[in-house]
Amino acid sequence: MSSYDLSGDTGRAGGRRRAAAGRVVPRRRGNTTISPQGAPNRRNTELALLVFAVLLPILAYANVGLAMDSRLPAGMLGYGLGMGALALVAHLLVRRFAPYADPLMLPIATLLNGLGVVMIWRLDKAGHLLSGNFPAARNQLMWSALGITLFIGVMVFLKDHRVLQRYTYISMVVALVLLAAPAFFPARAEDFGAKIWIRMGSFSIQPGEFAKIVLTVFFAGYLMVKRDALALASRRFMGLYLPRGRDLGPIVVIWLLSLLILIFENDLGTSFLFFGLFVVMLYVATERTSWILFGLLMSVGGAVAVATTTSHVKVRIDAWLDPMAAFSANPPKGSTEQIGQSLMALGSGGVTGSGLGQGRSWLINFAAKSDFILGSFGEELGLTGLMAIFLLYALLVQRGLRTAVAARDPFGKLFAVGLASAMALQVFVVAGGVTGLIPLTGMTMPFLAQGGSSVVANWALVAILLKISDSARRPGVEPAPATEGQGGPAR
Amino acid sequence: MSELTLTVMRLGFLAVLWLFVIVAIQVIRSDLFGTKVNPRTSRRGAATASGGGAATTAAAGRPAAPAAPAGSGGQTQGGGRRRGAPTQLVVVQGSLAGTTVALQGQTITLGRAHDSTIVLDDDYASSRHARIYPDQTGQWTVEDLGSTNGTYLDRQRLTAPTPLQPGMPIRIGRTVIELRK
Numbered sequence: 214m215s216s217y218d219l220s221g222d223t224g225r226a227g228g229r230r231r232a233a234a235g236r237v238v239p240r241r242r243g244n245t246t247i248s249p250q251g252a253p254n255r256r257n258t259e260l261a262l263l264v265f266a267v268l269l270p271i272l273a274y275a276n277v278g279l280a281m282d283s284r285l286p287a288g289m290l291g292y293g294l295g296m297g298a299l300a301l302v303a304h305l306l307v308r309r310f311a312p313y314a315d316p317l318m319l320p321i322a323t324l325l326n327g328l329g330v331v332m333i334w335r336l337d338k339a340g341h342l343l344s345g346n347f348p349a350a351r352n353q354l355m356w357s358a359l360g361i362t363l364f365i366g367v368m369v370f371l372k373d374h375r376v377l378q379r380y381t382y383i384s385m386v387v388a389l390v391l392l393a394a395p396a397f398f399p400a401r402a403e404d405f406g407a408k409i410w411i412r413m414g415s416f417s418i419q420p421g422e423f424a425k426i427v428l429t430v431f432f433a434g435y436l437m438v439k440r441d442a443l444a445l446a447s448r449r450f451m452g453l454y455l456p457r458g459r460d461l462g463p464i465v466v467i468w469l470l471s472l473l474i475l476i477f478e479n480d481l482g483t484s485f486l487f488f489g490l491f492v493v494m495l496y497v498a499t500e501r502t503s504w505i506l507f508g509l510l511m512s513v514g515g516a517v518a519v520a521t522t523t524s525h526v527k528v529r530i531d532a533w534l535d536p537m538a539a540f541s542a543n544p545p546k547g548s549t550e551q552i553g554q555s556l557m558a559l560g561s562g563g564v565t566g567s568g569l570g571q572g573r574s575w576l577i578n579f580a581a582k583s584d585f586i587l588g589s590f591g592e593e594l595g596l597t598g599l600m601a602i603f604l605l606y607a608l609l610v611q612r613g614l615r616t617a618v619a620a621r622d623p624f625g626k627l628f629a630v631g632l633a634s635a636m637a638l639q640v641f642v643v644a645g646g647v648t649g650l651i652p653l654t655g656m657t658m659p660f661l662a663q664g665g666s667s668v669v670a671n672w673a674l675v676a677i678l679l680k681i682s683d684s685a686r687r688p689g690v691e692p693a694p695a696t697e698g699q700g701g702p703a704r
Numbered sequence: 705m706s707e708l709t710l711t712v713m714r715l716g717f718l719a720v721l722w723l724f725v726i727v728a729i730q731v732i733r734s735d736l737f738g739t740k741v742n743p744r745t746s747r748r749g750a751a752t753a754s755g756g757g758a759a760t761t762a763a764a765g766r767p768a769a770p771a772a773p774a775g776s777g778g779q780t781q782g783g784g785r786r787r788g789a790p791t792q793l794v795v796v797q798g799s800l801a802g803t804t805v806a807l808q809g810q811t812i813t814l815g816r817a818h819d820s821t822i823v824l825d826d827d828y829a830s831s832r833h834a835r836i837y838p839d840q841t842g843q844w845t846v847e848d849l850g851s852t853n854g855t856y857l858d859r860q861r862l863t864a865p866t867p868l869q870p871g872m873p874i875r876i877g878r879t880v881i882e883l884r885k
Contacts, residue, residue, distance in 0.1 A: 255731070262727065262731065265724055265727065266724065269721065272717060273717060276714075276717055279709070280713070316731060317728055317731055317732065320728070321728065324724065441827075565714065565715065565718060566714065567714075568710055568711070569714070569717065571710065594717075594718060594721075595718070597722070598717075598718055601718070601721045601722050601725050604725050605724075605725060608725070608728050608732070611732070612732075621818040621823060622818045
């Protein structure tokens with residue numbers, strides 16, 4: 214029998230649970246060999262897609278200019294070149310610092326960000342009807358540049374994502390501070406109830422966006438250590454694994470915390486995101502369906518309890534149940550026409566949309582650029598365009614989850630799952646709110662919507678995912694040849 | 705702008721947007737990686753010439769054992785080919801239970817470090833816990849690399865490199881590993 218044979222009868226396909234090692238060779242059928250296959254380095258693919266991703270927003274920009282002013286916009290060449298240059302720098306640094314990273318994430322993020330800026334610019338132009346108008350596109354462009362700078366910073370300075378594992382509990386504290394901070398700042402009228410901003414003069418940040426990443430570090434580090442206790446110590450009851458009471462502790466703490474956010478900051482989105490993220494990661498870490506069940510029960514219970522007591526949340530729920538109530542002859546007190554407006558916009562878009570620059574987006578008069586930018590996209594690009602945008606998010610999330618599958622270390626796996634599901638949850642919450650599927654929450658569409666903190670934090674998120682995917686896809690070091698002395702140096 | 709131009713631009717933009725999505729999905733399709741199933745060529749061909757064997761593995765995407773120099777390398781591989789020599793390493797217990805590693809004359813490192821051949825996900829394992837390698841005569845040997853909680857062969861804690869026979873359980877924390885024929 215050859216020493217190269219993996220001669221297999223039926224051995225169980227390797228690594229039932231978390232068998233990460235790329236070099237472990239599982240056996241399957243009689244007459245085949247299964248060998249690990251390294252991922253190819255896909256930097257040229259990334260470059261080609263990136264060129265595509267820069268050209269698309271430029272096309273959209275030209276389209277808006279032609280439709281609204283009948284001429285190409287003046288800044289087209291300059292903005293296009295600037296965006297191209299930023300994307301190129303990011304690409305070159307990925308080439309240098311994460312050569313094996315996933316080829317899709319950077320182009321998709323660039324495309325979404327570019328489309329967002331164009332749409333914001335287009336809404337600026339419809340400006341005289343928008344309340345509180347200011348050149349938001351320029352601000353958004355500046356924030357995007359800052360976001361890419363942070364992306365580059367993460368690329369260069371985060372040598373290995375496992376370093377973050379050391380800061381498990383520090384990141385818990387940081388995340389709590391970030392989450393709690395806005396509650397201590399005075400609420401302002403134009404925030405419409407939700408207290409999720411920290412304002413210093415004219416400058417404001419939304420710490421929740423950054424807390425998303427920091428909290429994922431904590432969840433990944435914590436669950437990596439505790440998952441065996443959470444998964445194994447349980448009783449079986451009616452086909453479900455019931456966790457022990459003391460293991461329920463962390464989920465109860467996170468639940469209470471997200472309820473506190475809901476009560477004191479009036480922010481449905483943030484609290485849903487954090488609780489949902491925890492439940493998803495708990496499920497991934499332990500493979501116990503019962504956690505999902507508990508999570509759903511607890512979030513529904515919590516939401517109902519808060520909705521019946523807090524007026525702000527109640528208004529949101531009422532607007533969700535009857536979005537057109539605000540247009541009736543005598544609208545109920547505190548009703549809002551936002552959801553109705555966005556549904557109208559989506560409906561008037563139809564299948565192929567009105568065309569960029571030709572919609573009536575100013576009719577969504579509040580938050581058209583931020584929370585409701587999807588409504589504007591739906592109107593001007595139609596269902597077809599909106600589906601493409603959702604697919605882009607789906608691809609981004611899929612690449613994150615693929616990274617998690619390929620990652621070699623358990624922390625990296627959980628971390629990548631967490632970041633990808635944070636993105637997925639956020640997209641779901643926003644899109645669900647805008648289309649009237651779930652109550653509206655005060656969150657922003659990643660990359661697309663106006664909002665500095667959101668853009669910057671999401672660029673950092675993509676950078677970390679790219680770093681993890683680089684280490685996951687990097688071909689392994691060959692085992693040392695066992696020919697000399699004691700069999701070669703152990704690594 | 706004429707209505708026609710605007711319509712063409714509108715539909716054109718949607719088409720290009722979808723083209724991007726489709727190209728991205730194509731990239732994913734051509735980017736599948738992980739394991740690759742190779743139909744096995746003639747076993748005897750691989751067994752007779754070690755060069756042929758190396759070619760088989762090289763075709764499999766990654767040569768597992770770098771082509772060894774003729775002298776001692778040939779001897780090792782000759783030893784590995786002996787009748788009755790173990791051909792695989794099997795994880796019998798622990799979270800990785802069920803995984804196997806083909807023995808191809810290479811050193812197998814065990815530990816929590818992610819670059820180990822078998823990454824142990826075990827609280828009682830050190831990052832570089834132990835290694836299993838064929839010595840000059842081709843005899844598979846296990847050596848503890850100064851781990852905290854020790855490597856056990858049957859009930860004995862290892863203190864020096866120890867020759868291994870197929871079926872002897874090597875225990876590291878909760879993980880038990882055996883050589884199999």
